[in-house]
Amino acid sequence: MTIRRIGLLGGSFNPAHRGHRHVTLEAIRLLGLDEAWWLVSPGNPLKPRAGMAPLAARLAAARAMARRAPIRATDLEARLRTRYTVDTLRRIVRRYPRHRFIWIMGADNLAQFHQWRQWRTIARTMPIAVLTRPGYDDDALAAPAMGWLRRYRRPARQATNWAEWSVPALVLLRFRPDRTSATQLRAVDPDWHVRFADPISVTTTPAASTRQPQE
Numbered sequence: 001m002t003i004r005r006i007g008l009l010g011g012s013f014n015p016a017h018r019g020h021r022h023v024t025l026e027a028i029r030l031l032g033l034d035e036a037w038w039l040v041s042p043g044n045p046l047k048p049r050a051g052m053a054p055l056a057a058r059l060a061a062a063r064a065m066a067r068r069a070p071i072r073a074t075d076l077e078a079r080l081r082t083r084y085t086v087d088t089l090r091r092i093v094r095r096y097p098r099h100r101f102i103w104i105m106g107a108d109n110l111a112q113f114h115q116w117r118q119w120r121t122i123a124r125t126m127p128i129a130v131l132t133r134p135g136y137d138d139d140a141l142a143a144p145a146m147g148w149l150r151r152y153r154r155p156a157r158q159a160t161n162w163a164e165w166s167v168p169a170l171v172l173l174r175f176r177p178d179r180t181s182a183t184q185l186r187a188v189d190p191d192w193h194v195r196f197a198d199p200i201s202v203t204t205t206p207a208a209s210t211r212q213p214q215e
């Protein structure tokens with residue numbers, strides 16, 4: 001039985017940008033992943049709905065950004081009808097028994113992690129990799145959740161062993177950072193989603209546009 005090693009990066013992807021692609025490719029390299037899945041969120045429970053582009057447009061833009069990379073942009077959360085990460089991860093682990101998963105998030109998300117529903121249960125569900133992000137790395141190390149997570153920290157040089165770690169486990173990944181943010185992109189191009197309003201007109205490979213991860 002071949003075990004697939006998958007990294008899960010959840011996000012609003014409003015819109016997906018080259019920073020997402022860069023940090024995901026770095027995570028794939030440093031963690032020795034077969035693939036990363038972008039979980040394009042129907043709606044981050046902590047973010048306002050105002051200014052959030054429709055899921056179809058965010059998904060189409062994410063698929064275009066993930067093209068020709070071992071990255072799948074998916075609407076799994078909408079399909080599973082989950083919104084909270086703790087529920088999503090529980091369902092995914094059950095649904096894909098032949099896969100091993102690691103949760104990936106940027107340093108900005110670790111700073112807020114203690115506000116997520118049942119965040120300790122998330123950490124007990126699968127290992128967590130935190131990605132360096134300019135302006136947030138110090139905050140992440142001082143994050144309230146780190147008060148508890150710190151004791152489970154693993155050295156980055158052992159990152160490729162993550163599938164054998166007992167949980168909770170946390171690894172902080174450092175690499176050449178990328179400053180891109182969706183907030184910045186929306187400021188210069190607030191109507192970006194209009195270009196993705198009709199997903200059929202979006203240039204993605206047919207396989208990438210329809211495939212769901214295999215169980």
Ligand SMILES: Nc1ncnc2c1ncn2[C@@H]1O[C@H](COP(=O)(O)OP(=O)(O)OP(=O)(O)O)[C@@H](O)[C@H]1O
Nearest residue numbers: 011012013019023105106109133178180181182183
């Ligand atoms: N440049 C980046 N470096 C590191 N991590 C990133 C970067 N951009 C996004 N991420 C991470 O990717 C995930 C999804 O990010 P998200 O879709 O919210 O993009 P964003 O640029 O942070 O958006 P916004 O500015 O709207 O908050 C989060 O875990 C986030 O921390």
Ligand SMILES: O=C(O)c1ccc[n+]([C@@H]2O[C@H](COP(=O)([O-])O)[C@@H](O)[C@H]2O)c1
Nearest residue numbers: 010011012041044046084085086116117
């Ligand atoms: O489950 C929660 O309580 C929770 C609270 C805030 C954010 N999240 C998840 O964190 C991921 C990153 O969200 P975002 O909007 O910062 O890209 C995304 O998968 C969200 O669903 C999850």
